[in-house]
Amino acid sequence: MKKNITDRITESIRISTNGCWEWQRRINKDGYGILWVYENSKKHQRLAHRISYEAFKTQIPHNLQIDHLCMNKCCVNPEHLEAVTSAENTRRYFESIDIDVKCRRGHKRTVENTYFTGSTRACKECRRLAQKRYRDKGRVAG
Template structure:
């Protein structure tokens, strides 16, 4: 049986959404998978390449319909990873949810002066400063104990009484 014919056996059109849903095997997050010559490929990538040609280097396939099981080439677009993430409903939902949080877990308000951004995540400057002070205090005690031990060992090695 030809590959394209075998591929079509695993599809099911949805008149309501115009999606062509993959009903064969699925990988994580609901993406269809399909074997060609013993090699597993994503069904949506295969559908795109059959309809529109090779996926340009550096691009990935975005589901415009937001349905990972859809293999309708009209619902697929080659975009950069950054564009795909910007369009992602999960990313958008996480950003919207984070924007609603106005206070850190310890109750400090996220203001321009009190917020530090690192790798796309925000943190509370007051909490960071407090954690640094606690870390220094813990290490100060450890350093002092080690210094006492070294002095005692040196006195003992020299035969000095304490």
């Protein structure tokens, strides 16, 4: 008899002291849990945290990603998972890491000085300087 997906998930975890449901089966090279599931009569490998979110919460909209609020990639606790845009997921990641990152022109990459276009981040100071150069060039030529 086949087990339902929620039973398969709960049998494959270890609950940590911070409440994470840490995946105890296969982990991919990026640190995410892997689960084999059947979809349309075919066996597929899927990320365990995405399956958990769908099994315990709801379907994931096609334009959203699942963010680990606990920052633990092997966590499949649906209470630690949130569906967010790619830009929001990226912003949260860079906000969570404690390193001094600079843009290619040397400006500090802070939350205040960084904007996102899709999943690409860019420097607000570089944009401001480029716009100033463009305006100044127009004044000289005119």
